Amino acid sequence: MKKQINLWVIALLLLITTLSHANQLPALQHASALTTPPQDISRYYVSEKLDGVRGYWNGYSLQTRQGHQIQTPKNYTQGWPPIALDGELWLGRNQFDFTSGCIRSSAIKPCWQNIRFYLFDLPEHGGEFSERVNAMRQLCRQLQHTTIRCVKQFKVANQQALISAFNQVIEQQGEGLMLHLESAKYQAKRVDHLLKLKPFDTETAMVVEHLPGNGKFQGMLGALKVQDASGKIFKIGSGFSNDERRSPPPIGSQIIYKYFGKTSRDMPRFASFIKVIESEK
Incomplete structure (x- = not known):
C-alpha cells in the first residue's frame, strides 16, 4: 500500500512539473535588423535565413517560440540529444505557409516526412559562437541519421562578397542572410551581435x-x-x-x-x- 502511494506521489509530481512548463516562453535569442554592414565582416559567420517555423528543443520536447508544444510524428525526435537546441523547422524556400500549416495542424500529416529541423544554435553551450559552430558541426555528424540538419555557417571576405551571397539567396527565392559575431555568447534577448539582412x-x-x-x-x-x-x-x-x-x-x-x-x-x-x-x- 505504501509503495502504491509513493507511485501516485511521483506521478503527481511529474504532472505538476509538466504543467508548470506548459506554454512557458523559451529563453531565446533574437536578431536585430542589419542597418549598416559591420566594418570587419570577417568576424561574422554568415548563414541563410530560413523562412520556416522556429523550434526549440529543450532536451525532451519540441516547442514553438511561444512555448507551445509541437505535436510531431512518432519517432520524429528519436535520437535527438538531451540538450537545448535552437533551430528552424524547414521544408524549403518559399514554403512557409505550407510548412506552418503542416506543423500547426492538430492532426499529424504526411508533409512531416520532408520537414527537417535545421539547427543554428546551442542555447546552453556557454561558449562563443565560433565554439558553438564547431560543436554543432560535430553534433550533426553524429546525428546524420536523424531528422536534424545543421544550418550552413560560412565566412565572407568583404562586403562585396556578402552582397553577392545575399543576391544569390534572394534570386533563389530565399528570405535573406543572418550574420553572427564569432565571439558572441548566447543571450536570451534581442541582441546586436546577431543580425538579419533582408530586402525588407x-x-x-x-x-x-x-x-x-x-x-x-x-x-x-x-x-x-x-x-x-x-x-x-x-x-x-x-x-x-x-x-x-x-x-x-x-x-x-x-x-x-x-x-x-x-x-x-x-x-x-x-x-x-x-x-x-x-x-x-
Missing part, C-alpha cells in the same frame, strides 16, 4: 481596431490600427486583398507586416500587411 524587415503586431475605408474601399476595411510588442500603436493601410478588406483580421489577432526602416520617431516606415498568424492548436 518584418515584425508582428496585434490588431486593436478596424478603420473604415473611403472611396473604392467604401464599406470595407480602410486600415488596421495595430500595436507592436513595444506598445507602439500605428496604422497599416496597404497590402490587403479585396477579400481581406471585406473580411479583415479579427481584433486581437496577430499579424505579420513588412516595413522599410524606421522613422525618426522609431515608427515603421511604409508598413504593409503580409498575413495573419494562425492561432496554434
